[in-house]
Amino acid sequence: MATDQIAEQKLTIGTHTFDSRLIVGTGKYANYEVMQESLAASGTDCITVAVRRERLIDSQGNNLLDAIDVSRYTLLPNTAGCFSAEDAVRVARLGREILAGLENPGADWVKLEVLADQKTLLPDPVATLDATRQLVADGFQVLCYTTDDPVVARQLKEAGATSVMPAGSPIGSGQGILNPNNIRICLEYLKEGDPDYPVIVDAGVGTASDVTLAMELGVDGVLLNTGIAHAGNPVQMGHAMRHALEAGRLAYLAGRIPKRLYATASSPEEGTIAGKPR
Numbered sequence: 001m002a003t004d005q006i007a008e009q010k011l012t013i014g015t016h017t018f019d020s021r022l023i024v025g026t027g028k029y030a031n032y033e034v035m036q037e038s039l040a041a042s043g044t045d046c047i048t049v050a051v052r053r054e055r056l057i058d059s060q061g062n063n064l065l066d067a068i069d070v071s072r073y074t075l076l077p078n079t080a081g082c083f084s085a086e087d088a089v090r091v092a093r094l095g096r097e098i099l100a101g102l103e104n105p106g107a108d109w110v111k112l113e114v115l116a117d118q119k120t121l122l123p124d125p126v127a128t129l130d131a132t133r134q135l136v137a138d139g140f141q142v143l144c145y146t147t148d149d150p151v152v153a154r155q156l157k158e159a160g161a162t163s164v165m166p167a168g169s170p171i172g173s174g175q176g177i178l179n180p181n182n183i184r185i186c187l188e189y190l191k192e193g194d195p196d197y198p199v200i201v202d203a204g205v206g207t208a209s210d211v212t213l214a215m216e217l218g219v220d221g222v223l224l225n226t227g228i229a230h231a232g233n234p235v236q237m238g239h240a241m242r243h244a245l246e247a248g249r250l251a252y253l254a255g256r257i258p259k260r261l262y263a264t265a266s267s268p269e270e271g272t273i274a275g276k277p278r
Contacts (some may be wrong), residue, residue: 007098009249011221013198014141015164016074018045021215022075022245023224024156025049029234032067038228039073041238046113048223051095064231067103075104076143078111083124083217085131086115091136104264109141109162112204121171125152130158145202148182154189157197164190165202165223167215172226177213186249187218208237208244215248216256 011021024044026268029035039047046105048158068075072189077095082088092110099107114131123146135142141162146152148166156164166186169175177183181203190197202223203212231237 009246011198013143013197013200013221015104016109017044018047018074018140020045020242021221021249022211022241023221023223023226024050024094024238024241025223025226026064026068027080034234035229036067038234038238041235041242042228044073046076046106047072048078048225048241050080051077051091051098064192070102070104071117075099075102075106075230076111077106077108078115079131081115082113082143083115083117083127085114085127085134088112088127088131088195089134089138092131092140094139096140107120108139109143110135111143111145111165112161113145114254122167123147125149129155131216132156132159132161143200148179148186150182150185150189153186157190163198163200165200168201169204171203172230174227175204176206176210177201177217178204183214183217183219205241209241209242211244212248212251218254220251221245 002066009019009021013019020043022042022044024039024042025048026035029038045148053122063172077092077099079091082091084087085248092112095110096107112128112131112135114124115166116122123148128146132142132144136159143163143165144156144161144162145165146156150172152166153166166183168177181236187199190199198220200221201219203221205211205224205227207227214222224241227238228234
C-alpha cells in the first residue's frame with residue numbers, strides 16, 4: 001500500500017489518533033488466549049472494555065487487564081449494561097479512575113451506552129442525551145452509541161459528543177447495516193460544516209462484508225465485538241475484518257462507478273467487425 005494511502009487509514013477521534021480504523025471489543029471470547037490472538041489479527045490499536053463496580057472483570061470474575069497489553073492498546077471504557085443516565089455517568093467516572101491509575105491514554109474518554117431495555121438493547125435517546133451533557137461538562141470525550149436516527153445523532157453532536165456512533169443493527173444481532181440510507185443521512189447531518197467529525201458504525205456487524213459496506217458509505221470507522229468473538233474461527237475473522245475495513249475505506253476514497261439500469265460496454269466499440277444489433 002502506498003504511503004499516502006496508509007496515511008488515509010488513520011482514525012482521529014478527539015485527541016486520539018490510530019493507525020487502524022477498527023475498534024474491537026474484549027467480551028464474549030471463549031478464553032483470553034483467543035481474545036489476544038483475535039485482537040492482534042484485527043490490527044486494532046483501540047479496544048473497548050466494560051467497566052464493572054471495582055475492576056475490569058469478565059463474567060467469571062477474572063481481571064481482564066491481566067490479559068491485555070495496556071502499553072500496546074488504548075483502552076476505551078464503556079458503560080455497557082447501564083439503563084439510566086445516573087448509572088452511566090457513575091460507571092464512566094469509575095472507568096476514568098481505573099485507567100488513570102494505569103496511566104493509559106484512554107482515561108479521558110468513554111463509550112457511552114444507556115440502554116432502554118434488555119430485549120432489544122437499543123439506546124434510550126433521552127437518557128443518552130442527558131448523560132452526554134453531564135459527561136461533557138465533566139471533561140470526558142464522549143463517544144455515543146445511538147440508533148441510526150439522524151435527528152438524534154445531530155442532537156448528540158450539539159450536546160458535545162466527540163463522536164456519534166449509529167448502530168448498523170441491534171447489538172450482537174449480526175444483521176449488518178439494515179438501513180444504509182439512514183447512515184448516509186447521519187453522515188450528512190454530522191459532517192455538515194465539519195467534514196472531519198468522526199462517525200463510527202457501532203453494533204450489528206456480523207461478517208467482513210458488513211464492515212466493507214459501512215466503510216463504503218463513508219463512515220470513519222467500525223466498532224465491533226460479537227462478529228469476531230462468536231465467529232467459528234475468531235482469529236481468522238479478525239484478519240477478515242481488518243482487510244475488509246481497509247478495502248471498504250480505499251473503495252470509498254477511490255469513488256465507485258454509478259449504478260446504471262442497462263449494460264455499458266467495457267471494450268471500445270470502434271473498429272468492431274460485426275454491425276450494431278437492432
